[in-house]
Amino acid sequence: MKSDRICAACGARFTPLVHIVNQRYCPLAACQLARRRAWQRERLQTDPDYRENQAKAQGTWRARHPDYWRRYRQTHPACRDRNRDMQRQRHARRHAEPIAKMDASNLPIPSALRHLLAICRPQENQGVARELALVFAKVPVTTSNEMRSKSFDPI
Numbered sequence: 001m002k003s004d005r006i007c008a009a010c011g012a013r014f015t016p017l018v019h020i021v022n023q024r025y026c027p028l029a030a031c032q033l034a035r036r037r038a039w040q041r042e043r044l045q046t047d048p049d050y051r052e053n054q055a056k057a058q059g060t061w062r063a064r065h066p067d068y069w070r071r072y073r074q075t076h077p078a079c080r081d082r083n084r085d086m087q088r089q090r091h092a093r094r095h096a097e098p099i100a101k102m103d104a105s106n107l108p109i110p111s112a113l114r115h116l117l118a119i120c121r122p123q124e125n126q127g128v129a130r131e132l133a134l135v136f137a138k139v140p141v142t143t144s145n146e147m148r149s150k151s152f153d154p155i
């Protein structure tokens, strides 16, 4: 006879079934659902074929039920708002890294400065070149998101 075990989901003691060798979850429906979800999460991370199959199956289902998620969002405003908040946080996290100074050449140069650079020949006008260098040195480190949201007026 098998000895009692502790359920991996609810933590309650249970007697494992004889024909299941390493039973870790009790027979409660909620614990079996937790077992299934843990298995699926692990499988999605480790098995590319399973992941691809799931994506295909979900795509097929979405094609057959085009209005499902629209209707779901309309009838579950709390879920919709929570999802929007979480998506905004993910977006902010993704775009929050400051631009490193070594990437300064990739920064979008404000159109006014670009114009000045175009007309300024450093070898002919050392003073303007020095001024521009000082302006660039004072430009604060800005996130790429902030840079995108700002607009610069042309001269």
Ligand SMILES: [Zn+2]
Pocket: 007, 008, 009, 010, 011, 012, 025, 026, 027, 028, 031
């Ligand atoms: Zn349980």
